[in-house]
Amino acid sequence: MNFWVLTYEVVENFVGRRAPYRGEHLRLVRDAYERGELVLAGAVGEPADEALLVFRCADRGAAERFAEADPYVTGGLVARWKVRPWAVVVGNDLEPPRPGRGR
Numbered sequence: 001m002n003f004w005v006l007t008y009e010v011v012e013n014f015v016g017r018r019a020p021y022r023g024e025h026l027r028l029v030r031d032a033y034e035r036g037e038l039v040l041a042g043a044v045g046e047p048a049d050e051a052l053l054v055f056r057c058a059d060r061g062a063a064e065r066f067a068e069a070d071p072y073v074t075g076g077l078v079a080r081w082k083v084r085p086w087a088v089v090v091g092n093d094l095e096p097p098r099p100g101r102g103r
Contacts, residue, residue: 021071
């Protein structure tokens with residue numbers, strides 16, 4: 001399995017504007033985590049001006065599909081997003097993701 005980093009550059013006042021989209025966004029986050037694709041996710045900065053989501057899967061497709069379906073993206077709260085491979089040096093020995101791992 002490979003690591004992929006999905007980064008979002010968010011619009012000004014992102015935190016104040018995200019409320020209408022947050023429930024559906026968090027549902028997508030939980031679903032991707034439950035499938036074992038998403039490892040970590042969260043906003044970056046104070047106030048938040050970026051978001052970082054780390055995926056562990058065979059290819060970049062899961063991260064791209066996530067971004068394309070994310071209401072933060074479709075609702076115009078993300079100015080730009082990109083998916084890049086991440087060559088993990090320490091911590092790459094983590095257990096592979098397991099679908100349905102629960103909370």
